[in-house]
Amino acid sequence: MTATKRSGASIRTKLITLSPRLRRFSNILSGDREGAQALMRDTCQNILDGASTFPEGMAFDLWAFGELHSQWLEQLRSHINPLSKGQADPSLFEAQGDTHSTRIADILAKLPPQQRSAVLLVYGEGFSYDEAGRILDTTSQNVIARVSRALASFVERADWLESAAASRAEVEHLDQINRQAG
Amino acid sequence: MTELNDELLVAYADGQLAKDQSKAVERVLEEDQVAAQRVEALRAANAHLETQFEAMLAGEPVPGVSTDISTPAPAKGQRSVRRVLGRAVLFIWVGFGCLLGGAAAGYILHDQILPKEIQIVQLPAPPAPPPLPAPDPIIIRIPPLPAPPVTWQDDAARSYALLSRETFTLGLDASSNPDLVAFQLGKALRADFAIPDLSAANLTFERGQLLQRDGAPLAQISYLPETGAPVVLFVLAGKAKALALEEKKIEGVPVAIWREENLSFLLAGDLPQEKLHALAVTIQAQRLLAQQVAKDAGVKETSPAAEKPSEPEAATSASTVEKPNQQN
Numbered sequence: 281m282t283a284t285k286r287s288g289a290s291i292r293t294k295l296i297t298l299s300p301r302l303r304r305f306s307n308i309l310s311g312d313r314e315g316a317q318a319l320m321r322d323t324c325q326n327i328l329d330g331a332s333t334f335p336e337g338m339a340f341d342l343w344a345f346g347e348l349h350s351q352w353l354e355q356l357r358s359h360i361n362p363l364s365k366g367q368a369d370p371s372l373f374e375a376q377g378d379t380h381s382t383r384i385a386d387i388l389a390k391l392p393p394q395q396r397s398a399v400l401l402v403y404g405e406g407f408s409y410d411e412a413g414r415i416l417d418t419t420s421q422n423v424i425a426r427v428s429r430a431l432a433s434f435v436e437r438a439d440w441l442e443s444a445a446a447s448r449a450e451v452e453h454l455d456q457i458n459r460q461a462g
Numbered sequence: 463m464t465e466l467n468d469e470l471l472v473a474y475a476d477g478q479l480a481k482d483q484s485k486a487v488e489r490v491l492e493e494d495q496v497a498a499q500r501v502e503a504l505r506a507a508n509a510h511l512e513t514q515f516e517a518m519l520a521g522e523p524v525p526g527v528s529t530d531i532s533t534p535a536p537a538k539g540q541r542s543v544r545r546v547l548g549r550a551v552l553f554i555w556v557g558f559g560c561l562l563g564g565a566a567a568g569y570i571l572h573d574q575i576l577p578k579e580i581q582i583v584q585l586p587a588p589p590a591p592p593p594l595p596a597p598d599p600i601i602i603r604i605p606p607l608p609a610p611p612v613t614w615q616d617d618a619a620r621s622y623a624l625l626s627r628e629t630f631t632l633g634l635d636a637s638s639n640p641d642l643v644a645f646q647l648g649k650a651l652r653a654d655f656a657i658p659d660l661s662a663a664n665l666t667f668e669r670g671q672l673l674q675r676d677g678a679p680l681a682q683i684s685y686l687p688e689t690g691a692p693v694v695l696f697v698l699a700g701k702a703k704a705l706a707l708e709e710k711k712i713e714g715v716p717v718a719i720w721r722e723e724n725l726s727f728l729l730a731g732d733l734p735q736e737k738l739h740a741l742a743v744t745i746q747a748q749r750l751l752a753q754q755v756a757k758d759a760g761v762k763e764t765s766p767a768a769e770k771p772s773e774p775e776a777a778t779s780a781s782t783v784e785k786p787n788q789q790n
Contacts, residue, residue, distance in 0.1 A: 300519055301519065304518050304519055307518070373518060374514075374517075374518075375514070375517030375518065375520070381514060381517055384510055384511070384514045385514070388514070399511055400515060402476065403508055403511045403512045404515030404516075404518075404519075405515075409473075409476075409478055424469045424472060424473055425469055427472055427476075428467075428469045428471075428472040428504075429468075431472055431504050431508060431511075432468055434507035434510070434511070435500075435503045435504060435507050
């Protein structure tokens with residue numbers, strides 16, 4: 281087997297392993313199901329075709345997330361009126377059967393994609409501000425600004441935070457009662 | 463009263479400030495209940511988002527490669543490791559600012575807190591951290607990817623690749639003469655060649671056909687039993703090391719393969735291994751016998767090296783040979 285083939289197989293395996301996380305990022309960026317699928321498909325195709333070369337020594341996930349973001353920008357540029365895309369579909373972001381999750385998904389859907397992607401990369405993926413900046417092709421300072429604006433939007437809707445905290449306390453209380461009961 | 467902006471508080475809540483900056487913020491928060499509550503609210507929002515993103519990932523289909531790790535990627539683990547490393551080795555890009563709320567606050571800021579809103583300063587690199595102990599290796603066992611299913615289109619494309627112009631344009635006049643078939647195929651293969659007689663195994667010679675593989679002639683000699691699937695002998699011309707007879711399955715088809723000096727053989731048939739082996743041995747024996755007879759008669763064996771490459775005309779004259787009338 282040639283080195284190229286080995287490398288191709290290795291990238292394919294890594295891509296398969298990473299695909300759920302990439303798909304989540306794709307959903308967050310695109311905000312609509314069809315667009316997210318197209319974005320995911322085109323990105324994977326580019327990576328597998330070797331349209332851009334994976335730089336040695338770089339973390340694969342960091343590179344792949346950056347590729348997906350670049351592809352999203354490409355798609356956005358080719359869109360006749362990118363601003364006309366409208367609000368994201370909240371059902372893409374929610375966990376089924378959880379009303380609290382639905383509320384968070386609604387707020388996420390109202391955020392601009394730049395803020396959504398920044399909070400996903402930092403809180404969902406655990407990337408540092410600097411790494412998130414590399415993926416989003418911006419500075420770490422911009423990442424902090426986006427994250428803080430996104431969090432501020434959540435805090436402004438403090439009612440759901442309080443209700444979430446209350447329901448969590450209630451669940452914990454019930455758990456405690458159940459434990460004591462045996 | 464002291465006001466710290468959200469960007470600074472978020473960086474603090476996320477643990478991405480340098481140690482001395484974090485301590486400075488903590489001192490401010492001890493005095494400023496509003497800012498402390500804001501940090502709590504930001505942390506709560508942050509925690510809710512983490513849970514939400516995990517739930518999104520949990521709803522994703524499991525990738526086609528199974529690993530010892532049930533979740534697709536350890537984002538959480540990465541997070542803490544990255545943060546620790548990030549804090550240890552990266553330059554600090556985040557300064558923080560605060561606005562003094564006036565003398566009434568009575569709080570004097572330390573000189574490392576900048577008097578205005580966030581300013582980005584590049585501090586000198588911190589001393590190199592001591593080497594981290596080697597982490598326990600994480601072993602991920604990835605089984606080989608299953609081969610994609612072979613479609614009929616794959617098979618069709620493969621069989622098309624075996625066809626050449628010569629496959630269709632030749633030899634119809636020789637269809638009733640198995641000796642001529644042997645002569646024509648032998649000429650194309652540039653070797654002495656006789657159609658193996660497998661009648662003892664109740665196999666009737668049906669057709670000889672000339673295919674190609676990468677430009678090299680490939681003879682296909684087909685036999686039919688009284689019932690059941692055909693048995694086909696493929697012979698490919700080309701110098702190769704002799705190889706002993708071996709039986710195996712290729713893509714589910716039982717085959718026997720062997721090589722002589724100038725010819726490679728593959729006998730394919732939906733037969734038990736021992737029967738296929740017996741047929742292959744019969745073919746080998748007949749070839750040995752034919753070579754011995756030719757030697758005794760003083761006929762010089764055709765040497766591919768000595769002979770000129772067959773002209774297109776000659777090669778094409780041996781192509782498709784239909785079933786002869788008599789049984790072999």
